[in-house]
Each structure stands twice: as structure tokens, then as C-alpha cells.
Amino acid sequence: xxxxRGTDTVKRGxxxxxxxxxxxxxxxxxxxxxxxxxxxxxxxxxxRVPSDIRKEGGVxxxxxxxxxxxxxxxxxxxxxxxxxxxxFVEARILQAIGVDYIDESEVLTPADEANxxxxxxxxxxxxxxxxxxxxxxxxxxxxAAMIRSKGEAGTGNxxxxxxxxxSITGEIRKLSVMGQDELMAASKEHRAPVDLVRDVAALxxxxxxxxxxxxxxxxxxxxxxxxxxxxxxxVGSGIFKSEDPARRARAIVEATTYFNDPDVLAKVSRGxxxxxxxxxxxxxxxxxxxxxxxx
Amino acid sequence: MAVAGxxxxxxxxxxxxxxxxxxxxxxxxxxxxxxxxAVDGLVIPGGESTAIGLLAEKHDLVEPLRKRADxxxxxxxxxxxxxxxxxxxxxxxxxxxxVVDMTVRRNAFGRQxxxxxxxxxxxxxxxxxxxxxxxxxWVEEVGSEVEVLAEYxxxxxxxxxxAVLLTAFHPEIAGDDRVHRMFVEAL
Numbered sequence: 001x002x003x004x005r006g007t008d009t010v011k012r013g014x015x016x017x018x019x020x021x022x023x024x025x026x027x028x029x030x031x032x033x034x035x036x037x038x039x040x041x042x043x044x045x046x047x048r049v050p051s052d053i054r055k056e057g058g059v060x061x062x063x064x065x066x067x068x069x070x071x072x073x074x075x076x077x078x079x080x081x082x083x084x085x086x087x088f089v090e091a092r093i094l095q096a097i098g099v100d101y102i103d104e105s106e107v108l109t110p111a112d113e114a115n116x117x118x119x120x121x122x123x124x125x126x127x128x129x130x131x132x133x134x135x136x137x138x139x140x141x142x143x144a145a146m147i148r149s150k151g152e153a154g155t156g157n158x159x160x161x162x163x164x165x166x167s168i169t170g171e172i173r174k175l176s177v178m179g180q181d182e183l184m185a186a187s188k189e190h191r192a193p194v195d196l197v198r199d200v201a202a203l204x205x206x207x208x209x210x211x212x213x214x215x216x217x218x219x220x221x222x223x224x225x226x227x228x229x230x231x232x233x234x235v236g237s238g239i240f241k242s243e244d245p246a247r248r249a250r251a252i253v254e255a256t257t258y259f260n261d262p263d264v265l266a267k268v269s270r271g272x273x274x275x276x277x278x279x280x281x282x283x284x285x286x287x288x289x290x291x292x293x294x295x
Numbered sequence: 296m297a298v299a300g301x302x303x304x305x306x307x308x309x310x311x312x313x314x315x316x317x318x319x320x321x322x323x324x325x326x327x328x329x330x331x332x333a334v335d336g337l338v339i340p341g342g343e344s345t346a347i348g349l350l351a352e353k354h355d356l357v358e359p360l361r362k363r364a365d366x367x368x369x370x371x372x373x374x375x376x377x378x379x380x381x382x383x384x385x386x387x388x389x390x391x392x393x394v395v396d397m398t399v400r401r402n403a404f405g406r407q408x409x410x411x412x413x414x415x416x417x418x419x420x421x422x423x424x425x426x427x428x429x430x431x432x433w434v435e436e437v438g439s440e441v442e443v444l445a446e447y448x449x450x451x452x453x454x455x456x457x458a459v460l461l462t463a464f465h466p467e468i469a470g471d472d473r474v475h476r477m478f479v480e481a482l
Contacts, residue, residue, distance in 0.1 A: 078430065
């Protein structure tokens with residue numbers, strides 16, 4: 001067989017290699033090096049972290065390519081970057097400069113309010129956010145090679161990520177005990193392709209890797225979501241908006257591996273300095289919530 | 296039944312565990328020294344070699360791993376596992392076990408957009424093996440003790456030294472369990 005690139009196996013395969021690891025948001029070379037030295041499995045190159053995007057408002061777009069390329073040059077771990085929902089030209093540009101994963105992300109201002117990017121035609125793999133199983137399967141149907149919970153980015157509040165993970169894993173459990181004759185109705189209910197619904201029912205899990213994102217601020221948060229079925233974590237504002245980023249980054253890496261060992265969790269949680277300042281999601285107006293973006 | 300450990304600090308250790316089951320071994324996750332003491336052989340999975348190395352160092356696994364390797368424990372390392380076992384890595388310093396006399400170059404085949412799958416001839420297997428290369432390393436040079444089992448583009452991508460078997464590609468996600476059988480037979 002001749003050499004084949006951009007296959008599902010190759011695209012989903014990179015996410016397999018990231019499992020059990022922490023992916024960190026970074027906005028410059030210095031932060032990227034801190035993340036790599038702390039044991040991050042990848043970095044997400046951004047112009048602003050979500051909590052600043054939230055604070056500053058306005059339209060949030062793909063980062064300046066110079067920032068992304070400088071970071072690609074500086075570290076040996078994979079570099080991810082975000083495009084706006086539905087903005088397939090931003091996606092093509094990110095593929096052209098050779099980023100390792102594209103996050104079609106609700107954290108940026110959506111470019112299309114009906115359609116996401118058709119991710120099947122790309123050589124570069126995509127990760128997408130989801131709040132429930134139907135949304136995850138629609139994204140996989142479009143070609144996403146990795147799924148993450150949306151949570152509520154930039155809040156430092158884990159409650160929404162927990163809601164989304166519990167929803168996804170709970171709905172998977174329900175599918176796995178259904179009869180074959182019930183799966184078409186389930187597909188209708190979830191507004192998801194029936195083939196993927198059948199795959200999930202048979203596997204008892206998503207056909208791609210599932211990470212948690214949106215609100216992780218402490219090692220204990222990382223441990224919590226790993227217990228709830230996440231296969232790894234994205235940490236956004238939680239590291240570089242805290243008092244001692246390098247130390248907190250190392251602690252979250254260890255907590256993600258040793259999530260089932262309370263002694264290690266206790267050891268790494270001690271004396272980390274102040275965490276990022278959090279936001280109460282309940283008092284947040286609907287139009288400030290990012291998780292509602294995406295269809 | 297032989298007990299095969301899978302170093303479960305980070306990476307695709309679950310994919311290895313299910314291949315080990317298929318190859319007829321009991322698979323156990325290894326994150327501590329005690330867990331390492333209880334296995335007959337060890338798989339070091341694909342993942343990020345820097346993350347795996349840092350965690351192994353921090354949790355005092357590097358010396359015990361070297362000692363078990365010196366005592367002849369069979370090891371199978373894939374991709375990041377290959378890098379971690381090498382004596383030398385081309386480029387920036389990172390924690391290494393150094394149990395195989397070779398130099399590896401990380402991400403030698405390129406970034407993710409250059410990752411690929413193909414069929415490969417491997418010494419000791421009668422039919423070609425389907426191989427998945429993901430941001431894969433290659434071997435730059437090997438010492439006299441190291442046997443090259445497969446090459447791609449003129450670069451060694453599978454090697455053996457004593458009981459340590461290393462591949463730059465990922466037999467654990469290609470669905471062919473023959474490499475894992477080679478490892479399990481040695482336990």
C-alpha cells in the first residue's frame with residue numbers, strides 16, 4: 001500500500017497519543033516553553049486566553065499567524081490553534097501553516113450560524129466542543145477526530161464542564177443498553193447520524209477521544225473530570241491567569257495522570273498560590289455564555 | 296498467564312492493553328514502582344515523550360525501569376516509547392532511559408499533516424505489517440548491539456537490542472497484533 005495521509009486512523013490516532021495528558025492555552029513563546037517543561041502534551045496557541053476574550057468583548061478571530069508560528073518553532077510538542085465556527089478559510093490557512101490540530105471553537109465569535117466546517121476534506125485533524133451526545137456525534141459526522149466538552153470557557157468554574165461530561169457519558173450508557181430497533185428513534189432524538197449512534201451503542205464510548213475543557217482551574221478539577229470519563233484535559237485561562245503558572249501547570253499534569261491516587265493529588269495541591277479568579281455561571285446573562293454557540 | 300505491564304503515565308496505553316489481551320497476556324497498568332515490580336514485561340506506549348519522561352522522573356520510576364531493563368525484562372516501546380528507551384536524542388535534552396544504544400530524531404517524519412499509514416516489511420514477520428506513523432521519530436544511528444528490523448525511506452523504524460523491541464510506528468492502533476505477539480512470546 002502506498003503512503004496515505006490524513007486518514008481517520010492518522011487523525012484520530014494523534015488524539016490517542018494525547019490521552020491522559022493536559023493541553024494548555026498559551027499566548028506567547030515563553031508560556032509555551034513553561035507548558036512544555038511542565039509536561040503538557042500539546043499547547044493551544046492563542047492571541048488572548050478565554051477570560052480576556054470575555055473581558056475585552058468585540059469580535060474574536062483566528063490568532064495572528066506570527067504568534068502561532070513562533071510557538072511552533074519554540075516547542076517540540078504538538079501545537080493546536082483555533083478557527084471560528086464555520087470559518088473554513090481560517091481552517092485552510094491554519095492547515096497551510098502546518099498546525100497539528102485545529103479547534104473549531106465556540107470561544108471565538110462564530111462565522112456561520114447554521115453550518116460548521118466540513119472537516120472531512122482536511123489532512124489536519126479537528127477537535128470540536130460539545131455539550132451533549134447529539135452535538136458530539138454531529139461534529140464527528142462532519143469529520144471531527146476528537147471531542148471536548150465545552151464547559152464555560154474563561155470562568156474558572158467547573159460546573160458546566162461537569163454538566164456536559166455527565167450528559168455525554170450518561171447518554172452513551174443509555175444507548176449501550178438499547179435494542180437495535182430503538183436506535184433509529186434515538187438517532188432522531190439526538191439529531192445525530194444513525195450509523196454513529198449504532199457505533200456508540202456497540203462500543204459503549206465515542207469513536208474518538210473525549211477530553212474535558214471549559215473551567216478547569218485546579219488539580220482537583222482535573223482529577224474530578226478524569227473520574228467522570230474525560231480522557232484528558234484542556235486548561236485555558238486556569239494556568240496563566242493564576243499566581244504561579246509553572247507550578248500549577250506541573251500540578252495539573254500530575255493530577256491528570258494520578259487522578260485516582262488521593263495522596264498524589266494532596267501532594268500536588270498544596271501551596272499552589274492563588275487560582276484564577278472565577279465567575280459564577282448562574283448569574284451570567286445568556287448572551288455571555290459561550291457554550292450556546294455551535295449547532 | 297504472563298503479566299504484561301503498560302506504562303500508564305500518559306499516552307495510548309489502553310490501546311496497548313487491548314492488543315496485549317488479544318495476544319494472550321494479562322495487561323496491567325503501571326504508574327508506581329510497586330506496580331512495576333509485579334509485571335513480567337513492560338510496554339511503553341505512544342504519547343508525548345517529554346511528558347512521559349518528566350512524569351517518570353518525578354515519580355522515581357527512571358532508575359527502577361533501567362534496573363529491570365538491565366536484568367533482561369522484555370520491553371516493547373512504540374513511538375514515544377522508542378524515544379524514551381534511546382540512549383541519545385537529536386536536539387533538546389529530555390529524560391531518557393538510555394537502554395538501547397542509538398540516537399533518535401524526534402518528529403523526524405514531520406508534523407501531523409505529514410503523518411501517514413503504509414505497509415512495511417518487518418524482519419521476522421512473513422507478510423507486510425500495516426504501520427501508522429504519527430509525528431513519528433526515526434533512528435539516526437545505531438550501536439553494534441542493535442539489530443534493525445525494519446526501515447522506511449532508508450531510515451530504521453523498528454529495532455531490537457536484547458529483550459527491548461522498539462518501533463517508530465504504532466502497531467497498537469493499526470489492528471494487527473503480530474508485534475505484540477512477538478513481545479508476549481518473550482515474556
